[in-house]
Amino acid sequence: MKEGVARFWREIPQRYNFLGNVCSSCDRVFFPPREACPFCRRKSMGKMKEQYLSGHGEVISYTVIHVGPEDFEEQVPYPVAIIQLDEGPRITGQIVDCDPDDVKIGMKVESTFRKIQQDGCSGAIYYGYKFLKSHNSNK
């Protein structure tokens, strides 16, 4: 449990604010951030620059979870999607405030700040991003 708290704490910039990085040699964006660009390898060493991503993206694929892991079983059924962020990286994220039937491939989404899980009743509470259908998206 203590280990979980430390790992979560290290990941706060990513979980709260989409802190990724960009390779200044080929301009590819990474999230989560990488030590080196897998395309430019040694050329990218020391040239990875931090960049905050917008949290806006598009649903590439999704599934509806009917049997969730322990911390999520009260939320079933809920949609989890692979989302292509506007800056390029693909990530997995839960879609909230949306009926599973309303999720569509190509749907524009934006991030929202939610509780992700907690270590029981006495442990730490972990926050981070989930996704909502974009307010400006009528699709």
Added chain:
Amino acid sequence: MEKIGIVSYGAYVPRNRIKAEVIASVWGKDGQAISRGLGVIEKSVPSIDEDTATISVESARAALRRCNINPQDIGAIYVGSESHPYAVKPTGTIVGEAIRATPMLMVADYEFACKAGTAAIQTCVGFVKAGMIDYGFAIGADTSQAAPGDALEYTASAGGAAFLIGKTKVIATINHTLSYTTDTPDFWRRAEMKYPSHGGRFTGEPAYFKHITNCATALLEKAKTHPEDYTYAIFHQPNGKFPVNVAKKLGFTPEQIKQGLLVPYIGNTYSGASMIGLASVLDVAKPGDRIFLTSYGSGAGSDGFDITVTDEIASLARHKAPTVAELVERKKYIDYGTYSKITKLLFME
């Protein structure tokens, strides 16, 4: 004289709603009579993954979307709530990190029942006036609790609002603020208890009405104004009846309080209540409009504010975040089973 006041604002209301009639039917009560008696049609309910921290973050982010302020220029964040997620560990640090305002930042959580958020506004005004900070965030948010079957179950809801206080590009000047405070045990919750206790009928006259009336009267005196000088008035709204009655008693008209009266549609958001009302007024306010606000917190006290909307409001990108009316309209009805599952999980001991 230097103008100090609101630079930007944002609000958040969770999407779930439950009708007062639905709650009443579970307890074998006359739903329509209760709904009419309380002046509450429905109330907001947080999702399982929402709490005071997430509501505070969403409100603050909405405020930042509307203006061009570098979060690193924010010198203080005060979050007022009676449902902070942790008993020990501040909500404000979560907000500070989530809006990238850390680390050179003053943070503390406030508690004063339903007026902790307006107390945070007063603190920020003081710091800005003293020149100690350029901008301060005052946030009021709650996911309030009520015991199943208690009278408060019809109204206890969730929501919040955030106000960025500063002295440049001020959209609404805070001309005067003062408080009226006494030791009155009308409503409380002991540390180890899950649900609050209240003094029954004691909660009305010697508590809500006395404090709001005395605070409002002192404010009108200090500002040398009369009720008719204001375009809008906002009062704490634990139900739909109290604010209407106190407004009438003080000489404000139903037209003046309409825009800031959200309790019939979202319930009592506690620390969020008068602040969401103010956000709703700022959604439609025009330069020169004058706003009167009196909050109330059990225990007990009232904070009063005399506010004038400036020409700067025209430059604020109000459209970049949802209006309170839009937040109220974005809703999904839930049944009592879903409601009790959510509230049980949220307030697990």
